[in-house]
Amino acid sequence: MTKKEFLYRRQALLSKMAPSSGALFFAAPVIMRNKDNAYPYRQNSDFWYFTGLNEPEAALLLIKITTYQDYSVLFNRRPTLQTKTWLGPCLGQDAAPSQLAVDYSFPWDTISNNICYFLNGLRIIYHAQGQDKVSDTIVSSILHKLQNGLLQHCSSPSIVADWRPWVHELRLIKSKAEQGLLREAGHISALGHQRAIACLVPDMYEYQLEGEMQYEFNKNGARFTSYNTIIGSGTNACILHYNNNTKKIKSGELVLMDAGCELQGYAGDITRTIPVNGIFSVPQRAIYSIVLDAINLGLALYTPGTTIFQVTKKVTYMITKRLMQLNILHGNLETLIEENAVHQFFMHKLSHWLGLDVHDVGSYGQNYDRVLEPGMVLTVEPGIYIAPDASVPKEYLGIGIRIEDTILITKDGNENLTILAEKNITKIETLMMNKKKS
Numbered sequence: 001m002t003k004k005e006f007l008y009r010r011q012a013l014l015s016k017m018a019p020s021s022g023a024l025f026f027a028a029p030v031i032m033r034n035k036d037n038a039y040p041y042r043q044n045s046d047f048w049y050f051t052g053l054n055e056p057e058a059a060l061l062l063i064k065i066t067t068y069q070d071y072s073v074l075f076n077r078r079p080t081l082q083t084k085t086w087l088g089p090c091l092g093q094d095a096a097p098s099q100l101a102v103d104y105s106f107p108w109d110t111i112s113n114n115i116c117y118f119l120n121g122l123r124i125i126y127h128a129q130g131q132d133k134v135s136d137t138i139v140s141s142i143l144h145k146l147q148n149g150l151l152q153h154c155s156s157p158s159i160v161a162d163w164r165p166w167v168h169e170l171r172l173i174k175s176k177a178e179q180g181l182l183r184e185a186g187h188i189s190a191l192g193h194q195r196a197i198a199c200l201v202p203d204m205y206e207y208q209l210e211g212e213m214q215y216e217f218n219k220n221g222a223r224f225t226s227y228n229t230i231i232g233s234g235t236n237a238c239i240l241h242y243n244n245n246t247k248k249i250k251s252g253e254l255v256l257m258d259a260g261c262e263l264q265g266y267a268g269d270i271t272r273t274i275p276v277n278g279i280f281s282v283p284q285r286a287i288y289s290i291v292l293d294a295i296n297l298g299l300a301l302y303t304p305g306t307t308i309f310q311v312t313k314k315v316t317y318m319i320t321k322r323l324m325q326l327n328i329l330h331g332n333l334e335t336l337i338e339e340n341a342v343h344q345f346f347m348h349k350l351s352h353w354l355g356l357d358v359h360d361v362g363s364y365g366q367n368y369d370r371v372l373e374p375g376m377v378l379t380v381e382p383g384i385y386i387a388p389d390a391s392v393p394k395e396y397l398g399i400g401i402r403i404e405d406t407i408l409i410t411k412d413g414n415e416n417l418t419i420l421a422e423k424n425i426t427k428i429e430t431l432m433m434n435k436k437k438s
């Protein structure tokens with residue numbers, strides 16, 4: 001991501017801000033896993049979007065004086081011998097202006113005192129309240145100081161507003177550079193799924209398959225996954241957010257694998273469901289075919305000008321009809337549609353935005369009627385989950401299948417960013433069979 005792109009993003013936000021205002025963005029805090037041992041650090045997506053700085057204890061302040069006059073201030077870690085020894089090098093104040101294209105940089109430990117002077121006299125402060133305690137505390141203590149005249153000759157902004165609606169609208173439309181990273185994240189995620197198919201054998205544990213994916217992501221330059229990998233074999237596939245990944249994978253089962261890598265902050269998101277012994281059984285194949293036809297319908301229908309609502313409606317109609325043919329749903333088709341009867345087997349949304357967050361920000365509109373535009377990136381992920389105790393013909397009990405791709409809306413349709421991960425029945429069976437031979 002170039003400096004120019006970060007400057008462009010800040011300008012896009014500044015153009016929305018009122019004159020005499022400031023917007024504050026905070027780095028994510030370090031989160032402890034146990035005692036003095038932290039979780040791997042993940043930057044706050046909005047802070048990352050405007051700075052590209054992957055350090056905790058940092059804040060960006062954008063100030064708009066007038067339409068023609070604005071500047072930026074970064075507060076970041078002070079490079080001391082102590083931090084250098086224990087944490088390694090950090091960007092520091094000297095390098096920040098040239099590296100991150102900010103006008104000023106001050107040590108993080110001075111934020112409470114210094115920031116007052118920048119906010120003094122402004123009318124509005126934009127802040128995302130409730131994201132984390134540290135930033136809320138800093139902002140409220142600054143406002144308290146200013147409002148109560150604790151600093152002489154200083155006056156406080158009288159309005160606290162939220163920058164999220166603007167910023168999240170900006171993040172929804174992906175630039176060329178972002179599209180490139182999402183394409184690459186999709187590609188590497190697909191390589192992970194390819195490896196999983198190549199490694200899958202009966203009697204391995206779900207977490208071992210997870211490890212194979214992780215290895216492939218790492219090998220291709222992505223250090224982390226973009227969310228907790230789901231490897232659900234057998235009936236675990238029916239648990240939507242299953243991620244214990246501790247069960248032994250058995251021959252005859254399906255294994256649902258929902259995994260994606262994170263590349264420079266951008267998420268991959270793919271789900272595939274594979275027969276462990278290499279061949280879909282008749283009931284597995286019957287359900288799989290419905291989900292496969294559903295995703296293919298979704299992939300064909302997503303174009304600019306349509307909405308997630310419209311596409312979901314057509315996909316749901318098709319799934320309902322097909323579940324009736326299998327005697328899983330019965331009654332009158334139109335009534336079943338009206339009652340959304342399919343919801344008991346397909347209980348999540350067909351699509352979500354994807355970007356710096358796996359469930360990315362940006363308004364879906366009322367009832368998902370946001371009109372799709374080129375540059376939007378979203379998933380297509382129909383699923384059918386038949387709980388072990390559902391009232392359906394018994395051969396279908398415990399089958400859980402989801403197939404998920406990520407697409408970029410283009411000028412005349414969409415580009416499938418995860419097409420490399422195989423989902424066609426014959427091709428999956430061939431891949432599994434050739435593996436046995438070799």
Ligand SMILES: [Mn+2]
Nearest residue numbers: 269379381404
């Ligand atoms: Mn997803």
